Amino acid sequence: MAYWAVGFRALRQGDLQQTLPHSNAPLDSRRRRTSSSSSPWLRRPGGSVSLAGRTTTLCCVRAGSCTGGRDALHVDHALRLVWLSKAYLLAGRLDEASIQAQRALEFSRAHQERGHEAYALRLLGEVAAQRHPPKDEQATAYYQQALALAEELGMRPLQAHCHLSLGTLYATRAQPEQARAVLLPP
Numbered sequence: 001m002a003y004w005a006v007g008f009r010a011l012r013q014g015d016l017q018q019t020l021p022h023s024n025a026p027l028d029s030r031r032r033r034t035s036s037s038s039s040p041w042l043r044r045p046g047g048s049v050s051l052a053g054r055t056t057t058l059c060c061v062r063a064g065s066c067t068g069g070r071d072a073l074h075v076d077h078a079l080r081l082v083w084l085s086k087a088y089l090l091a092g093r094l095d096e097a098s099i100q101a102q103r104a105l106e107f108s109r110a111h112q113e114r115g116h117e118a119y120a121l122r123l124l125g126e127v128a129a130q131r132h133p134p135k136d137e138q139a140t141a142y143y144q145q146a147l148a149l150a151e152e153l154g155m156r157p158l159q160a161h162c163h164l165s166l167g168t169l170y171a172t173r174a175q176p177e178q179a180r181a182v183l184l185p186p
Contacts (some may be wrong), residue, residue: 034097048094075094078108080115085123089130121146122162129169 081104088097104120107113125142128135146161149155167183170176 008181012033056117065153076116078104078111078113078120081107082116082119085120085127089127094127094130098124101127114149115155118146118149118153118155121149122165125165129165134173136169136173140166143169 085100101123108117129141150158170179
C-alpha cells in the first residue's frame, strides 16, 4: 500500500517518472501472494498511467475496472470506470467512452460517491464535446453539473479542470465572452 500511495501521489502531481516504478512494485509483490482484496487498489496507478499518454495499458485499465465489479466492497469502482472511459476517449472510441462514463455516473449515484460522480459528469461533458458534430448544450450541462458538485465538495483541482473544459468549449464555439468569464473569473 505504501508503494501504491507514493505512485498515486506522483501520478496526481504529474510526475510519471516516479509513478511507474512505484506503481509496478505492488503488482510484482502481489503476484507473490494470494490475497486479492487489494487488487483494484494496486491496479489504479498503473491503469491511470495510460491516461497520461501511455497507450499500452488500455487492457490493464479494462481489467482493473472489471475486477472491481466483482469485489465485495466495490472500492473505487466508479473511479475505475471513469479511467476506463477516459482511456476509450483518448483512443477515439467515443461510444465505449460514453457507455463507461454513464456506468460510472450510475454506480457513483447508487453508492453515494459524490466525488466520483463529479468526475463522471465531467467526462460525460468531454465525450459530448468531442462528438461529431459536437453536442455543445449537453457538454455544457455536464460540465456545469460537475463544476457545481466539485465546488460543493471542495474539489479544487476538478473545479479548475471544469473551468478549463467550459472555457475551451466556449472558445472553440466562438463565444469569447463566455470563455473569458469562465477562464478569468472576477
